[in-house]
Amino acid sequence: MAVSNNITAVLNIVALLCSIPIIAAGIWLDQKPENACVHLIRWPVILLGFLILLVSLAGFVGAYRYKETLLAFYLCCMAILIALLLILLVFAFVVTRPDGSYDVPGKGYKEYRLDGYSAWLRDHVVDNKSWRKIKACLADTGVCPKLTQKFITADQFFAAHISPLQASSCSVFLHTYTFTLSSY
Structure with missing residues (x-):
């Protein structure tokens, strides 16, 4: 051979x-x-x-x-x-390629807007059915409960340098948590 x-x-x-x-x-x-x-x-x-x-x-x-x-x-x-x-x-x-990020004063991480992303990605994320799937994925990651153990106060969380995935999953978690509390 x-x-x-x-x-x-x-x-x-x-x-x-x-x-x-x-x-x-x-x-x-x-x-x-x-x-x-x-x-x-x-x-x-x-x-x-x-x-x-x-x-x-x-x-x-x-x-x-x-x-x-x-x-x-x-x-x-x-x-x-x-x-x-x-x-x-x-x-x-x-x-x-366009990541949609922008700096926010007083926060250690960047915020993201959908307008900053490509048209194809916006069209597939804005769809209500797709967004429900994405939201379920982010909520199931368990990232936010781990961060709540690491950062005790809101000031510590906002000053922390965290990844976009951590920030977005916690925003979904906090939004759901706030909605649940406000419904009582």
Whole structure:
């Protein structure tokens, strides 16, 4: 077997072994109780794991047995996967490039406005059905209760340098908490 085939076979065995934890993570996510965040990601993770498994298996067998058709299939699939990943990367940069943040005096973190984001992202977040899913994900993270243990007073919280996810999940939590208290 040629040196290039040995390298290809070894790399594909590594990729094949890496696909097993990906599939296991998807199955583990499928066993979790119903959660809006987990529901969005479990099947794409399982599908990605099986795609990596199949492509790496084709590459390994093609390189080990020197099957030109399997190697051609492997190379085409890898080219398609790399192109799709590059398209996804460019799409993510274009959609999230304007971040909508602005400084607020007296707060250690930035505030965010939807107007500062791309039109595509605004259209998909403003939709009431999508916002309910996002809000459920943020409320289920449990970030805010942990922050309430870390920052005892409101002044400590507002002066803290926290991430946008922490700030947004706590704003959802505080809004829900305030609404619950005001309804009594």
